[in-house]
Amino acid sequence: GVAISTYAKYCYNKLQKAALTGAKKGLKKPNIEEIRHAKNAVFNPSMFGSSLQDIVNMQKERYPDRQLPWVQTRLSEEVLALNGDQTEGIFRVPGDIDEVNALKLQVDQWKIPTGLEDPHVPASLLKLWYRELEEPLIPHDFYEQCITHYENPEAAVAVVHSLPRINKMVLCYLIRFLQVFVQPANVAVTKMDVNNLAMVMAPNCLRCQSDDPRIIFENTRKEMSFLRVLIQHLDTSFMEGVL
Template sequence: MDLRDDPTIPLQIDGFAKKHFATHKKGLLRRKVPVEKMLQWSKESLKLPLLALDKNAHRDALKIFKIIQRIMGDRPRVRGSTAVEDIQWVLERGLQQPELRDEIYVQLCKQVTANPSRQGWELLSVVCVTFPSSKNFEDYLKCFIQQHFNEPDSIDVMATHCYKKLLRIINTGPKGKAPTFGEIEHAKAAAFNPTVFGESLDVIMEMQAKDFPGLPIPRILAFLAEGILDLNGQQSEGIFRVPGDADFVTNLKLRIEKDNYDLAGITDPNVPASLLKFWLRDLADPLIPGDFYRECISTSEDAASALAIIDRLPTVNRQVAEYIIGFLQVFARPECSQRTKMTIDNLAMVFAPNFLRCPTSSLTQIFENTRHEQAFVKTLILHMKCSPIGKQSTT
């Protein structure tokens, strides 16, 4: 929805500002600073947070603004510090202190307003993949970003990218930990360097169409699945259940984001297995579109109905689902599950959240639907006739 066309948004924003923005005064007569003036790029320090925060949060809020200025080049850098370290510190504050998230966002809104530099938008790009704003601030933030969709000097590209990532993080919630230095650097440049993570299957297929026109599934899917098999994942106890080393998983993700599809130095099949699950879970839209969710739940143990649903999926979704089920059938073979201790039930339990996403936020409903989601995936593993998994042309 384009909030710029909603005539009630200015009133909502004005109401938000009156309710949540702190009162700033300036000059000998201590005149009140208008909100529109307060929210403009400045090289001056803040005397108060921009939002009405608890006094215990004031010190951190003011420090965050100074560091944002330092990141953007508006304040001298402390010897020995780096911009990426500063960015990580700001992200950690937002993750550890949720009450500061809106303040961080509004400080960035201020510092990109009437500012010719792109650095603020780069920082906003990183924040938008790390944690969301509060519900109260969502419409304000969405409208602010949309107002820059037609800006020159590539700001439009960055604003559109930030908006997409903001919508995504609103749905998924904050990350469990701050991004690594490598992830931060990638996120800063992501608006101009599309990634195969967090996008829709259609977008991913468009990205690879020129170099891999004959590949019917995303290159990353074939690469990771074949990597698991090449590393003897079918003999690894707890495969798909045991997580891979976090540093190795992050490193492999960064390699792929740089178009380096290479498992050099990786010997543990749990590393590509963990990244495969992450890639599926991180798709912008679920593998089985939400329109099919209720039908999947209600016919979860009916083989004919479950297979008919797969046949009706969009072409790329169907091809990906068939490939993954065929891949899981390799691990469902008795001689394989005896070694991995991963039964069909175990496989279905692990992969169900990567196939289906419950559309409700009700924990009771999510818990109730879980067994049906698992039953649906189990039914597919047991009854779908899939082609043998073979090497795809991914290099």
């Protein structure tokens, strides 16, 4: 048997996350596979909504040499494989919610299905993965530094290098990935310049903990500026070939 407290703790955590991020169920009722997956999730934690360290621990047996989360790199690669860098509105246009949920189910079983056609689907799931991390990619302890140095490239880069190692690696991979999309030849097609990319990605990296609408509004601008500065100024060449 399983201790009731195990289920209680799991359900409590799920409710807390739902309260923060809202439900994303789409229009379809859950199918048998989704229900089975939900039942097993108590014992097989999802890669979505977990901490970075937990995600890395989950993949240790399968991928002992990986420094980065498999889910992050595979979804990023899939976006590029489907020519996301030549797709208008990439990261702004949402993928079909039911397709995104179906892909999420597959990814949680360490699979990327063949036959994906729409880059907006893995792009949406990738954004969701960042957004649902248990603690934001840039941890709360560093938030004030980020919004203080949102216009100072040198200081902003220094914040990145002061992050815990796993956060730094994951963030630098993301920035290197986004730097592909800001190449002028890509922007001409995607219509997603550095400002647009920073706008859609900042909420997935930084989380304002204030409840004051004025502070949230003011900080949103600073969060976007901070991410824009990183895309423009962070040297990510050391991430070449890192997985």
